Amino acid sequence: MKSLTKMSLATAAAVVVLNLSKPSPAAAPERPFAASVRDDGTLSVMTYNVKGLPFPLAYGRAEALGQIGERLRKLRRAGRQPDVILLQEAFIPEAKAIARQAGYAHVLLGPDVKDAAGSGPAADVSANKASWSRGETVGPQVDSGLVILSDHPIVKASRMAFSRTMCAGFDCLASKGVVIAWIAVPGRNALVAIADTHLNSRKASGVPIARANLAFSRQVAAIRGFLRRQVDPHTDLIVGGDFNIGQDAQRVLAARDLLAGGQEAVQAADCAPDQQADIAAIRARNKDKLYYRGRMRLRSLDVPLGNGTGEDAFSDHLGYVAHYQMS
Template sequence: MIGFPSPRLFVGLALLLATGCSTLPPPRAYVTCGETLPPAIQTSANGAFASTRLKVLTYNIEGLGWPARSGRARYLEQIGERLAAMRADGTGPDIVLFQEMFSDAAKRAVKSTGYPAIYSGPRRTTRAKGATRDYLPGRSSLMRGELGIHVFGSGLAIASRYSIIDYARTPYGRRSCAGFDCLSNKGIALARIEIPGVPSLIDVYDTHMNSRGASGAPAPRNLSAHDRQAQEASRFIDETHDDENPLIFGGDFNMRRSEPRWENFTRYQALDLVHRICMTPASGCDVKMSWDGDEPWMDTQDLQFLWTGEDVRVRPVRVEAMFDGSPGSPMLSDHDGFMVTYELRWKAGLTRTPACAKMAGRNRKPRFPTPHAPVISSK
């Protein structure tokens, strides 16, 4: 969360506002491989390898409602309209990782993008399992939102032009949040995505982690909460990721200019950071955004990480900002969008022909249920 004016007013009204949320009609939660437009697949000059590209945008849309924010509806509407137009003309991201999808206007914006498959993160009432019961440093405070109950869901959604065939989500523990962030049921979500022709599924994760000063909680308390969330996110990925599949992990990590948070996070994660890869000239990654200093990842909350698969290798080939105030890309949130174009590469003989032919290993029992439930919930 990004901080709230008049904490006493917000805490006092939050429960009332939550009970007044309307329920949106759910978009389609599932599309088959055959219903999606296949990507362009190229073959190397020697015919040995095939490849395609996948564009993934992570975007905190500042979807907070009144009294935390006011006047956001028109900007959120523009976000939905612009992403829908880009998707329709083929210039938009293939997958969007949303954060702060809290208000009804934010949910309508995500739905209006028109992506055929959308999966949301933990809801307000989703319970964490196996999280620590230990208290955080210091005392909890009702006046900074540590009510012991959640008013909002996680605000996460994963939208995809390709089929989401499996999914999972978990909130962070009730004692793994600090300050106003505790008003939402922050957590992590997985969408397992099938791309026609590609011989492996893609595991895509989205998260939003505890803020610092904006949480209103003292530094030792919010740092400890962030550390617990990093550990719980790592455990969730270990439990749900199929090593056969490439992995992409994005979101609002709330680690900007915080060495202690980075130190804690990297103790639990061995994933490759896109920023770090693209800083290396030999990577061939096209950087189409302004990066200052030797560690540009320290200047942003919005990040993407990756891990390659057994048959399909993944690498970033382009990074760029969206909705950053540049010509033709108005700033519509207090965050820029961060889009990464990945190359997926595999041995040509493994290309699925036809594009939606049965995938090897797919007849094993799935880890998660087939998507069927409403995707965007008011809870």
């Protein structure tokens, strides 16, 4: 969540709720798609923070989100669409409409406000009292912004909203957490578990870094525990999303070994020469992650909506795809 500097939190929260309750004129209409599900022993997974924030936290997002959906639609027409997409910051209807516009048959939403409502007392991640002016006592005003899109059937699902003792600053206005989809990949008897998450921001939270980092560490610990409880250790597992790690040494340490026995895709795989600038930017920013463990083998990375410059015209994040060979 971006920092709010020119209006009161109460005003911003009210506007957020009003915007989310309005119908979405920019939502994509239903469009038929020919079946294009691949059964070739591979699995491709994309993580993408689409900056689907409501006005006034962001401006002009409906058009950009529509462009994202259209670009993904074109990938599908060419048979290059990711099998699974993990969206973050898909708060507004135009962001959630990406699933329909891009032709994904199976959609799973992350935690909602009602899931966060029972997740703990008011935020207090340090010895200081929770801050009203930074959104810590207001309670969640929007859902998690997490959406999993899949060409393959989602057989079962599980969600967890972070406790309100695990958020800091403006991030407390969202019902952040984690959502897991167990997906039936063609040609495999065993399901693949794929999780999507979005962790507490650092400076953009609007509170001291130490306070934001404590919330981050608690969220990482909660994800570890949730994955251990929900996912059998022998199940192939991919965990992606916007981790907001950056170059902060405390966050790097806290997130180390997030996935026991796992590896990180963006730091390990190669990409086409014309996408090296995009991948280098993703690595340097160190926020958008895809971790994996199990019997799959990482083949390559792809930045299908990038332009080879390390910038994205549609969002403030670059979405990228990891291609896996399934055994």
